[in-house]
Amino acid sequence: MAPPTPRRAAILRFVRERILAGDPPTVREVQEAFGFRAVQSARSHLEALVAAGHLTKEGGGKARGYRLPATAGGLVWVGLIGRVAAGELSLAVEEAAGYVVVRSPPGAELFALRVRGESMVGAAILDGDVVVVRRQATAEAGEIVVARVGDEATVKRLRLVAGRVELHPENPAFAPIVAEPGAVEILGKVVEIHRHLEPVPLGEDEG
Known part of the structure; x- marks a missing residue:
């Protein structure tokens, strides 16, 4: 180049x-x-x-x-598109508020969200963390997902109980969200957690 x-x-x-x-x-x-x-x-x-x-x-x-182009070594820029609740449900707005660099296989569609709340502390997801999410419409029971119920989104562990969807917190102080399958939209699976999101150094260009 x-x-x-x-x-x-x-x-x-x-x-x-x-x-x-x-x-x-x-x-x-x-x-x-x-x-x-x-x-x-x-x-x-x-x-x-x-x-x-x-x-x-x-x-x-x-x-x-x-x-920005994909960086070297399989690293890509992932848009930080909003916030997601790890407590009560809250709206996740899909407008990039910044970017985080992650390692990703070719073709993966990723986005990042900043977590608000403490319902997932048992899964080491803390208030203020950034979760990187792979977009997918389905997930396996036991996986941590970002799911939308109505116009609001949350990060929880997915469980299936008696034919219903349970969005399960990892904190006993919070109650699970239980809904019919058609009322829950899986937005993606959490694949990475960033504890501290710091500005990416821009460096100096030659020429």
């Missing part, structure tokens, strides 16, 4: 910082930040960074579609 020119290195740092803050910039925002007269000038620099492998671009014409 060839190093970018000084101007493109500055654009890349700007885009990286915005992505890591959970707010990927639009082409027009890059134009305004660097004082380009035409939006096409900003787009040309961004597309050159994509072509060189410094950025990737999501399909579908998304206005904020520029992303």
Whole structure:
């Protein structure tokens, strides 16, 4: 991968910082930040960074579609999309609030959530932890899942009891959530826990 020119290195740092803050910039925002007269000038620099492998671009014409590429050694950037309760149910909003780097097999669809509450302390999931979740619509009994009941989501251990779904806490101070199978949507399986989420160093680009 060839190093970018000084101007493109500055654009890349700007885009990286915005992505890591959970707010990927639009082409027009890059134009305004660097004082380009035409939006096409900003787009040309961004597309050159994509072509060189410094950025990737999501399909579908998304206005904020520029992303950081997968890192070396099977590491990928996973969006921190909101909060999930490990206590009472609470809404998990799917808007990236930052990113965490995790090791992942190719093709896995992952997202991350910050945990609020203490109902899963027996499974070593504490208030403030970040859980990395593999998106999947089903799970095996005994697995820790993120599940949605109505418009709200929670992290619990999945159990099946007498034909009903039980979202079981790992803290005796909390009661399980019991519902009919059709009332519970499995959003994914918890595959990793991060106790401390720290900013990813951006480093300095050459060129």
